[in-house]
Amino acid sequence: MRFDLLVILGPTASGKTRLGVELARRLDGEIVSADSRQLFRGMDIGSGKDLAEYGEVPYHLIDILEPGAEFNVFLFQHRFLEAFAAIRGRGRLPLLVGGTGMYLESVLKGYRLVAVPENPVLRAELAPLSVAELGERLRAVSDRLHNTTDLLLPDRIMRAIEIALYERDHAPEPLPDIRPLIFGVRWERGVLRERITRRLKERLEGGLIEELERLHAGGIPWERLEFYGLEYRFVARYLKGELNESDLFQKLNGAIHDFAKRQDTWFRRMERNGTAIHWLDGAGDPLAEALAVVGEQAGNTFQ
Numbered sequence: 081m082r083f084d085l086l087v088i089l090g091p092t093a094s095g096k097t098r099l100g101v102e103l104a105r106r107l108d109g110e111i112v113s114a115d116s117r118q119l120f121r122g123m124d125i126g127s128g129k130d131l132a133e134y135g136e137v138p139y140h141l142i143d144i145l146e147p148g149a150e151f152n153v154f155l156f157q158h159r160f161l162e163a164f165a166a167i168r169g170r171g172r173l174p175l176l177v178g179g180t181g182m183y184l185e186s187v188l189k190g191y192r193l194v195a196v197p198e199n200p201v202l203r204a205e206l207a208p209l210s211v212a213e214l215g216e217r218l219r220a221v222s223d224r225l226h227n228t229t230d231l232l233l234p235d236r237i238m239r240a241i242e243i244a245l246y247e248r249d250h251a252p253e254p255l256p257d258i259r260p261l262i263f264g265v266r267w268e269r270g271v272l273r274e275r276i277t278r279r280l281k282e283r284l285e286g287g288l289i290e291e292l293e294r295l296h297a298g299g300i301p302w303e304r305l306e307f308y309g310l311e312y313r314f315v316a317r318y319l320k321g322e323l324n325e326s327d328l329f330q331k332l333n334g335a336i337h338d339f340a341k342r343q344d345t346w347f348r349r350m351e352r353n354g355t356a357i358h359w360l361d362g363a364g365d366p367l368a369e370a371l372a373v374v375g376e377q378a379g380n381t382f383q
Contacts, residue, residue, distance in 0.1 A: 084168065086176070089179060090266065091179060091341075092336060092339060092343065095362055096177050101133050107173050110140065110163075110170075111138070112140045112176050113141045114184050114187075115142075122294065125291045129142060141156070153186050154194075157193050160183075181350070194252050218244070221245055222240065265366055266359045266362060288315060314331060
């Protein structure tokens with residue numbers, strides 16, 4: 081076939097997981113998650129794992145780490161390549177599903193990330209700087225659109241600067257030959273906003289606050305929980321007494337809407353840089369649309 085990997089991307093609440101699972105069922109596939117938070121055990125509601133949707137479909141890079149463990153794009157790429165080789169070795173089709181742009185691009189841009197050693201001289205130079213000053217240094221040396229969570233913790237910012245400077249002088253090796261067929265799920269903006277708001281209400285009613293209480297009681301500090309994305313950041317602030325219940329919902333809801341816009345910006349930039357994305361109408365029949373494209377690419381007809 082012309083492809084050996086299906087990619088399903090899109091903004092939060094767009095229905096990526098459900099589509100990926102249905103495609104995996106029909107195409108003898110296995111899911112590889114490209115979500116930076118679903119890696120962690122016990123972080124289920126806030127990360128939107130929706131494990132019940134998978135049924136018999138195998139999945140990878142979900143629940144592989146304890147909360148609080150370090151993980152980064154380099155490690156994601158390494159673990160993805162392991163999963164990709166294993167799935168192909170079984171004669172099945174890998175489906176990379178998620179919305180974390182840096183994880184997706186670490187596979188799709190075609191270069192293996194280099195293992196960057198720590199630079200003690202650079203770290204000593206950066207140590208006295210404030211978070212804001214570190215953020216400016218990072219933006220000056222890297223043209224990547226960094227996630228806002230990368231700019232919250234000084235050690236994360238220093239590591240990002242360290243990586244950017246090292247990569248200037250050390251060209252990465254090419255990835256193994258991967259031929260992706262990429263789908264994106266798209267909704268009209270107002271409809272997506274409604275889906276985001278409805279899902280947030282469901283998560284709050286379904287135990288999101290209690291999930292954070294358990295994680296904190298299990299030894300994860302508030303500062304680390306805030307690093308794991310918007311739901312964890314705002315609920316942590318609510319549990320610390322910094323937000324009341326009304327502010328929690330209103331501010332978190334608005335922040336997630338803004339995050340979805342940033343995801344769209346990231347995907348548009350991917351397209352401008354040469355990534356071919358087949359956009360599917362989330363309000364229509366995205367499964368049928370995707371199967372039609374797969375059939376054209378594979379020379380088969382899928383129902």
